[in-house]
Amino acid sequence: MRNLKTDYFEDLQLFKDGLQLFWSAVLLLLLFALPFFVKTYYLTIINLMAVNVVVALGLNLLVGNTGQISLGHAGFVAIGAYTTVLLLKAGVPFIFALTASGLVTGLFGVLLGIPSLKLEGPYLAIATLAFGLAVTTVIGRMDFLGGRMGMNVPKISLGWTGLKYDQSLYYVIIIITILAVIATRNLLKSRIGRAFQAIRDSDIAASAIGINLTKYKLYSFGISAFFAGIAGSLWALYLGFINPTLFSFILSINFLVIIVLGGLGSITGSVMGAIVLTYLNLQLEDVVEIPILGDALLRFSELFMTATGVSNVSWFLTGFILILVVLFEPLGLYGLWLRTKIYWKRWPF
Amino acid sequence: MAFFQIDNLSKSFGGLKAVDQLDFQVQEKEIFSIIGPNGAGKSTIFNCINGLYKPEQGKILFKGNNLIGRRPDQIASAGIARTFQNLELFAHMTTLDNIMLGRHLSMKASIAAVLGLSFKRSKAAKEELQHRRKVEEIIDFLELESARDQFVSNLPYGKQKLVELGRALALEPDLLLLDEPAAGLTQEEREDMVFWIKDIRDLLGITVILIEHNMQMVQNISDRILAINFGKPITTGTPEEVLGHPEVIRAYLGEDITQV
Amino acid sequence: MLGQLIVSSLVVGSIYALLALAMSITYKASEVPNFAQGEMAMISTFMAFVMLSSYGLPFYAAMLITVVFAFVLGLLLEFLFLRRAKMPTPLNLIVITIGFQLMLYGFAGWKWGSDQRQINLPFSESKVIFQNDIFALTELNLATLIIAVVVLVVIYLLIQRTKLGLAMKACQQNINASRMNGISANRIMAITFGISSVVGAMAGILVAPILTLDPSMMWDPLLKGFAAAVLGGMKSLHGVVIGGLLLGLVENLFGFYISIEFKSVVAFAIIVLILYFKPSGLFDKHYVRKV
Ligand SMILES: Nc1ncnc2c1ncn2[C@@H]1O[C@H](COP(=O)(O)OP(=O)(O)OP(=O)(O)O)[C@@H](O)[C@H]1O
Ligand SMILES: [Mg+2]
Numbered sequence: 001m002r003n004l005k006t007d008y009f010e011d012l013q014l015f016k017d018g019l020q021l022f023w024s025a026v027l028l029l030l031l032f033a034l035p036f037f038v039k040t041y042y043l044t045i046i047n048l049m050a051v052n053v054v055v056a057l058g059l060n061l062l063v064g065n066t067g068q069i070s071l072g073h074a075g076f077v078a079i080g081a082y083t084t085v086l087l088l089k090a091g092v093p094f095i096f097a098l099t100a101s102g103l104v105t106g107l108f109g110v111l112l113g114i115p116s117l118k119l120e121g122p123y124l125a126i127a128t129l130a131f132g133l134a135v136t137t138v139i140g141r142m143d144f145l146g147g148r149m150g151m152n153v154p155k156i157s158l159g160w161t162g163l164k165y166d167q168s169l170y171y172v173i174i175i176i177t178i179l180a181v182i183a184t185r186n187l188l189k190s191r192i193g194r195a196f197q198a199i200r201d202s203d204i205a206a207s208a209i210g211i212n213l214t215k216y217k218l219y220s221f222g223i224s225a226f227f228a229g230i231a232g233s234l235w236a237l238y239l240g241f242i243n244p245t246l247f248s249f250i251l252s253i254n255f256l257v258i259i260v261l262g263g264l265g266s267i268t269g270s271v272m273g274a275i276v277l278t279y280l281n282l283q284l285e286d287v288v289e290i291p292i293l294g295d296a297l298l299r300f301s302e303l304f305m306t307a308t309g310v311s312n313v314s315w316f317l318t319g320f321i322l323i324l325v326v327l328f329e330p331l332g333l334y335g336l337w338l339r340t341k342i343y344w345k346r347w348p349f
Numbered sequence: 350m351a352f353f354q355i356d357n358l359s360k361s362f363g364g365l366k367a368v369d370q371l372d373f374q375v376q377e378k379e380i381f382s383i384i385g386p387n388g389a390g391k392s393t394i395f396n397c398i399n400g401l402y403k404p405e406q407g408k409i410l411f412k413g414n415n416l417i418g419r420r421p422d423q424i425a426s427a428g429i430a431r432t433f434q435n436l437e438l439f440a441h442m443t444t445l446d447n448i449m450l451g452r453h454l455s456m457k458a459s460i461a462a463v464l465g466l467s468f469k470r471s472k473a474a475k476e477e478l479q480h481r482r483k484v485e486e487i488i489d490f491l492e493l494e495s496a497r498d499q500f501v502s503n504l505p506y507g508k509q510k511l512v513e514l515g516r517a518l519a520l521e522p523d524l525l526l527l528d529e530p531a532a533g534l535t536q537e538e539r540e541d542m543v544f545w546i547k548d549i550r551d552l553l554g555i556t557v558i559l560i561e562h563n564m565q566m567v568q569n570i571s572d573r574i575l576a577i578n579f580g581k582p583i584t585t586g587t588p589e590e591v592l593g594h595p596e597v598i599r600a601y602l603g604e605d606i607t608q609v
Numbered sequence: 610m611l612g613q614l615i616v617s618s619l620v621v622g623s624i625y626a627l628l629a630l631a632m633s634i635t636y637k638a639s640e641v642p643n644f645a646q647g648e649m650a651m652i653s654t655f656m657a658f659v660m661l662s663s664y665g666l667p668f669y670a671a672m673l674i675t676v677v678f679a680f681v682l683g684l685l686l687e688f689l690f691l692r693r694a695k696m697p698t699p700l701n702l703i704v705i706t707i708g709f710q711l712m713l714y715g716f717a718g719w720k721w722g723s724d725q726r727q728i729n730l731p732f733s734e735s736k737v738i739f740q741n742d743i744f745a746l747t748e749l750n751l752a753t754l755i756i757a758v759v760v761l762v763v764i765y766l767l768i769q770r771t772k773l774g775l776a777m778k779a780c781q782q783n784i785n786a787s788r789m790n791g792i793s794a795n796r797i798m799a800i801t802f803g804i805s806s807v808v809g810a811m812a813g814i815l816v817a818p819i820l821t822l823d824p825s826m827m828w829d830p831l832l833k834g835f836a837a838a839v840l841g842g843m844k845s846l847h848g849v850v851i852g853g854l855l856l857g858l859v860e861n862l863f864g865f866y867i868s869i870e871f872k873s874v875v876a877f878a879i880i881v882l883i884l885y886f887k888p889s890g891l892f893d894k895h896y897v898r899k900v
Contacts, residue, residue, distance in 0.1 A: 008478050008481045008482070008485075009469050009474065009478060011481075012466055012467060012469075012474055012477060012478075013467055013469070014467040063700070067700075069700060069703070115881050115882070115884065115885040118885075118888035118895075119884055119888050120888075121640070121642070121699055122636065122642035122835070122838075122839060122843055123839055123843075123884055123888060123889065123890070125642060125703070126835060126836055126839045126877075126880065126881075126884075127880075127881045127884060129832070129877075130836070130874075130877030130878065130880065130881055131881075133832075133873065133874060133877060134874045134877065134878065137870070137871065137873065137874045138874070141870060141871075182467070183464050185467070186463055186464050186465070186466040186467055186473075187460070187463055187464065187466075189466055189477075190458060190463035190466050190473060190477070191449075191452075191453055191456040191458060191463065191477075192458075192460060192463055193463075194442075194446055194449060194450050194453070195450070195453060197439060197441070197442055197446075198439050198442075198450050198453075200441075201438070201439035201440050201441055201442065202437045202438070202439060202440075204401065204421075204433075204437055204898065204900055205433065205437035205438065205439065205516075206439075206450075207400075207401075207420065207421035207422050207425075208399055208401075208421050208422075208425060208430075208431055208433075208437070209422075209425055209430070209450055209451055209453055209454070209516060209517075209520060210422045210425035210426050210453050210454035210520065211422055211450075211453055212420070212422045213422070219460065223460070249828075253707060253711075256704070256707070257704075257707075260700075260704050264700070265441070301719065304720075305719045305720045306719065306720065306721065306722040308722045308723070309718045309719045309720065309721065309722040309723065310719060311718075312714075312715045312716075312717075312718030312719040312824075313715060313719055314715065315711045315712070315714050315715025315718065316711070316712050316714075316715030316716050316719060317715070318708075318711050318715075319707075319708040319709060319710065319711025319712035319713075319714075319715060320708065320712055321708075322704060322705075322707065322708035322711065323690055323704075323705050323708035323709065323712075326694060326697070326701050326704050326705050326708070327690070327693050327694055327695075327705075330695075330697075330701060392900070396900065401900065433900050434900065435900065437900060
């Protein structure tokens with residue numbers, strides 16, 4: 001029997017059905033209307049979330065889809081950020097600086113990929129980690145990059161929008177993030193994305209069906225780094241000031257936490273992970289400010305721990321959440337989301 | 350010149366000679382079986398042919414070109430596809446995606462091009478749909494409709510074997526290497542497999558080299574058989590000649606091998 | 610000068626070697642690089658500090674308690690977390706150890722704040738105990754070398770000569786088969802993590818006097834220990850020890866003769882370069898999956 005579905009394009013289009021289109025449109029409208037309703041502070045939080053989304057998309061492509069671990073993504077973000085600042089200082093218009101940052105970082109990704117081709121597991125972990133470490137050490141020594149002191153990031157000219165700088169910047173970041181999501185989605189649905197996943201699941205079979213492992217691993221490293229570079233560029237703009245300590249090993253770990261929490265290999269996961277973890281980090285930063293709970297925690301700390309060290313609770317909880325996710329929901333927030341969806345579909349039966 | 354020919358092939362692991370100065374030839378559109386006890390070196394031959402192992406010496410000639418030194422992906426693009434003894438599926442992907450991956454070599458869209466995939470008019474989308482149709486034909490052919498959208502790791506073993514076969518067929522190869530395609534299958538599934546392998550040769554005109562332990566199946570399906578032991582050939586010939594050969598029987602510990 | 614440099618390298622290298630060995634023991638058993646290794650050592654070192662300074666216990670009693678504590682900590686990581694993962698991928702397990710690392714790091718900061726402390730060991734890091742024309746050795750240097758050698762020998766004997774070691778090897782080769790042979794693979798795995806944690810704790814206590822005692826004290830040493838293990842080949846016990854000593858040497862020589870600031874970077878660069886040619890380290894065979 002021939003199957004009934006003849007228009008296979010349904011599987012390629014962005015929105016599965018009218019309902020999905022509707023909700024996406026609502027979300028988009030909301031995002032675009034936001035600057036007119038909320039304080040700048042909230043916009044900066046969303047900016048940070050969005051930047052993390054872009055890094056997570058790229059990292060997930062490499063880790064979740066291609067199966068190659070990276071503990072050095074902060075290094076790529078740093079390269080993107082510094083490239084942008086240098087170019088902006090040289091008077092290059094932002095759009096070119098952004099593109100160049102992505103491309104330069106992507107090139108570094110390929111360069112890191114070359115020695116990493118044959119490496120697996122802990123060996124790859126060390127190679128990428130070493131890369132991240134090298135980037136910040138070298139930047140710290142370069143006077144034209146501001147050394148340890150860092151550099152101010154020039155403001156870009158967004159006056160033509162007629163909006164406040166923060167508002168315009170918000171739009172820039174949001175638009176680029178949305179484009180990044182769509183690009184990743186199309187990439188993953190394509191022959192290239194499939195090849196990545198094939199390498200992850202069985203490199204031997206992948207090569208036997210004609211996938212050039214070298215080429216596609218380098219693609220994956222390059223594209224992943226490209227995203228990190230773009231994110232670095234945006235991050236620099238949003239922070240207004242950068243120095244090498246921002247891009248530490250801890251930041252690389254943080255990115256990894258985002259994609260694991262969100263869901264390895266899933267775009268929805270990258271987005272959800274970045275949003276939730278950014279929010280969580282901000283909340284936990286001043287954990288004692290949380291009503292009731294904060295007081296109790298402070299009392300507890302005074303009695304059994306130290307009151308000055310109470311902010312460290314955030315590390316403890318992040319670690320604990322990470323373990324819980326791996327143990328109970330290996331697909332992360334995305335898995336949780338899938339399950340709720342199924343649950344609601346069946347409801348009320 | 351033979352369609353496919355192996356000359357003086359040797360591959361060893363440490364001191365162990367897994368394949369030892371082996372020669373054989375396969376004619377176009379033949380179903381050629383390789384038999385031999387466990388550890389005889391059968392899978393190693395396949396691994397040498399498709400470039401996973403680098404043999405120490407010998408030639409592997411396919412349509413007159415030596416394949417030695419080429420990477421597995423280059424050998425795939427030369428027109429040789431294979432399946433694996435213990436399944437090497439893309440476990441976290443659907444049946445459809447697994448077989449679509451078999452089309453990888455015939456698809457050309459670049460990174461820039463695939464960014465337009467969600468537009469119906471884009472080149473990437475057109476290419477994708479064109480190959481999707483081809484894959485749906487394979488799914489029809491192997492009766493995998495019910496498995497199409499399932500993750501392959503959730504499929505029963507027999508179906509997984511078929512998906513792997515489908516993926517290899519999607520390459521539209523000239524030569525297909527099947528490493529124990531019927532191992533672990535039920536009697537009924539095995540009969541279906543025989544039927545498909547014959548179709549693959551008869552309808553699609555693909556030459557098949559088959560490794561198989563089930564002697565009934567080998568007898569029933571093969572044009573010619575090569576029996577090996579310790580990496581060396583025992584004999585080559587028609588099923589009757591080979592399965593009746595005293596040394597072949599001895600290699601299988603004197604069992605009546607048509608019943609193994 | 611060179612003589613002194615080499616001796617100092619050996620001292621630092623032997624600490625790297627201990628950490629590398631700690632990582633290698635568990636990696637061989639579970640294929641998980643334990644990112645929490647450093648924090649486990651850090652917490653154990655704090656334990657020693659509390660026993661020595663707060664409770665005023667004699668050194669040997671404090672050490673004994675610390676060893677037991679470290680062992681239990683290793684057991685807990687395996688028993689509470691790693692064992693609970695269902696059909697885990699290697700990445701899943703790595704992430705669990707990173708989670709445990711963050712938990713311990715947060716806990717230490719919470720419990721002890723960020724004050725810098727000094728641990729008092731019975732061997733001083735300034736008093737020179739041995740000196741000749743070529744090099745000088747402090748009490749701490751000597752203690753470090755001796756303890757490192759003792760630990761290495763004990764671990765070697767444990768793995769090569771005891772039933773436990775045999776069981777550990779059996780588990781590495783094939784978890785399912787050894788389960789059938791009546792060895793409880795789970796228990797062996799937990800004990801392996803316990804032993805590894807003790808080895809790490811030794812390294813922690815030995816570096817503590819050089820560094821200051823604070824929650825992040827093990828970051829750099831662990832990275833180096835991990836790198837040393839990778840350099841030697843994660844699964845080769847003698848390989849990782851040699852890796853540790855080599856790394857100490859490269860780092861110190863480069864740091865002295867060329868640039869102190871880039872010494873870590875160069876050490877890592879060399880490791881990456883070596884991995885390019887030997888993707889499973891210097892002393893481990895590169896494994897290719899059979900199909
Ligand atoms: N990658 C490898 N490393 C080491 N030894 C190997 C490797 N691959 C195969 N061998 C050895 O080579 C010999 C031949 O193995 P091969 O897999 O080719 O046997 P086979 O004929 O396919 O057997 P079976 O019927 O069990 O599949 C065996 O002794 C095997 O252990
Ligand atoms: Mg075989």
